[in-house]
Amino acid sequence: MSRFLLSFLILIVAGSAGYFYVLPKYDETQMLKKETTARQAVLDELNGLLEKKAQLEELFSAISEEDRAKLEALAPAKPDLGTFLVKLDTVASRNGMTFISANFADPNNSDTPPFSVMDVNLNIQGTYESFQSYLKDLEKFIRIMDVVSISFGSPLKEGDSLNFSVKARTYLLQ
Structure with a gap:
């Protein structure tokens, strides 16, 4: 056991x-x-x-350096307002318009990263036909711009230029 x-x-x-x-x-x-x-x-x-x-x-x-520069111009990292104003004035002059003024809002963060939005108010003067040409030129502008609204006033007397106010948005890389 x-x-x-x-x-x-x-x-x-x-x-x-x-x-x-x-x-x-x-x-x-x-x-x-x-x-x-x-x-x-x-x-x-x-x-x-x-x-x-x-x-x-x-x-x-x-990507070539030239193409990188073009991409940077579409939505730059910094506002570079001086160059931007010169280009806007050039576009206006090229279309027979007078560039009066521009106001820029501070860039704000948008809901679409990696971009921030900067509002731009442009005041220009010229004929209706030249304004149409100006808008077509803005569509081809090197920097991305979305026109939000357009307003204009009638001339004081026959033959005077129209005053146009354009509110637009441009984009910056954050």
Whole structure:
């Protein structure tokens, strides 16, 4: 009987050791496998992002300096109001209009990052036909501008020029 009891005791000790030592280690191993799988997924995602970054850098480096300058002119990082005013005056003169004044609002953050919006109020003087030509020229203007509203007053006497007020928005990179 002592052999049976000894076998039974060894079986109970082995079962207890399995339950109290091996089972927790097994659970810990399973948990580590899950963590490893999750970290591998994050690593794969990061590697994918690094590849995408490398592709974008390669694409960016393929853009010529001339094209980069054009893109910068579309929506510059700084307002550069002096140059902007000169260009607006040039467009007005080219279309037979007189550039009277311009008012600029402080750029504000818009709902469409990475751009901020700067409101511009322009006052110009000329004929209706020259104003139409001016607006067509603004559509092709190097800097992105959205005309929000236009108002004008009638001339004081026959043959006088019309006074036009144009409210527009231009965009800056944030």
